Amino acid sequence: MIEISHLYKGYKSGDNNTLVLNDVKFSLPAGSMAVIRGMSGSGKTTLLNVLGGLDRADSGQIRVGEWYLEQMDNAALGHYRARDVGFIFQFHNLIPTLTVLENLLTSIEPVRHPNAEDKELAMDYLEKVGLAAFAMRFPARLSGGQQQRVAIARALLKEPKLILADEPTGSLDEDTGLQVIALLQQMQRQKNVTLVIVTHNPDLSQYADSNYEMRAGRLQASHA
Ligand SMILES: Nc1ncnc2c1ncn2[C@@H]1O[C@H](COP(=O)(O)OP(=O)(O)OP(=O)(O)O)[C@@H](O)[C@H]1O
Numbered sequence: 420m421i422e423i424s425h426l427y428k429g430y431k432s433g434d435n436n437t438l439v440l441n442d443v444k445f446s447l448p449a450g451s452m453a454v455i456r457g458m459s460g461s462g463k464t465t466l467l468n469v470l471g472g473l474d475r476a477d478s479g480q481i482r483v484g485e486w487y488l489e490q491m492d493n494a495a496l497g498h499y500r501a502r503d504v505g506f507i508f509q510f511h512n513l514i515p516t517l518t519v520l521e522n523l524l525t526s527i528e529p530v531r532h533p534n535a536e537d538k539e540l541a542m543d544y545l546e547k548v549g550l551a552a553f554a555m556r557f558p559a560r561l562s563g564g565q566q567q568r569v570a571i572a573r574a575l576l577k578e579p580k581l582i583l584a585d586e587p588t589g590s591l592d593e594d595t596g597l598q599v600i601a602l603l604q605q606m607q608r609q610k611n612v613t614l615v616i617v618t619h620n621p622d623l624s625q626y627a628d629s630n631y632e633m634r635a636g637r638l639q640a641s642h643a
Pocket residue numbers: 430439457458459460461462463464465466
């Protein structure tokens with residue numbers, strides 16, 4: 420499902436070019452879960468951004484299913500993101516002027532106009548994250564953890580092939596964090612979704628099919 424090889428990305432500052440991704444190699448079968456840990460600044464978010472088509476590497480190959488990202492123009496990357504990728508990021512980017520339900524439906528809109536079935540499914544996902552009662556609220560009236568769960572429900576609603584999550588349990592208490600992980604695992608098993616999770620939380624490693632550590636731009640398998 421995911422095949423990455425010889426991936427490099429650097430940022431220039433003055434005469435220095437700091438390599439943030441340094442010959443990254445990574446492969447992950449469809450329907451499995453990888454957890455990537457690593458120190459702050461080691462390149463984890465950069466890797467997720469490149470994998471999700473939000474950013475480009477300087478060189479290297481990235482294949483996700485039938486998509487060959489390094490060969491695609493920006494429009495094609497937009498299609499790829501809209502159709503196949505669900506993002507759960509630390510800064511969840513809910514739209515403040517839309518209700519919780521409307522926020523969920525934004526994940527469908529690039530692909531089709533949401534219909535009654537989509538709305539029903541959106542309510543099911545809100546139920547699953549324990550927020551059905553808040554469907555008509557605006558995000559500002561939710562706690563940070565509740566907003567995080569809305570962002571998760573939004574990513575799940577479009578039932579993407581790939582979910583990229585950056586600290587998905589970061590702003591949640593332990594119980595809610597476990598519920599979220601259980602929900603992600605359920606998606607993985609029932610819908611064959613591939614999950615790549617970046618986290619500082621060592622407790623998530625036990626749920627993964629494979630574990631990695633990012634160190635100064637290099638990705639290494641770990642047994643943690
Ligand atoms: N747009 C940018 N311009 C210059 N440097 C950048 C840019 N984006 C990221 N970096 C640098 O690249 C390195 C990797 O950043 P990245 O966000 O990928 O790390 P991370 O492992 O996700 O960290 P954290 O765990 O703190 O989120 C950092 O040193 C960061 O300062």
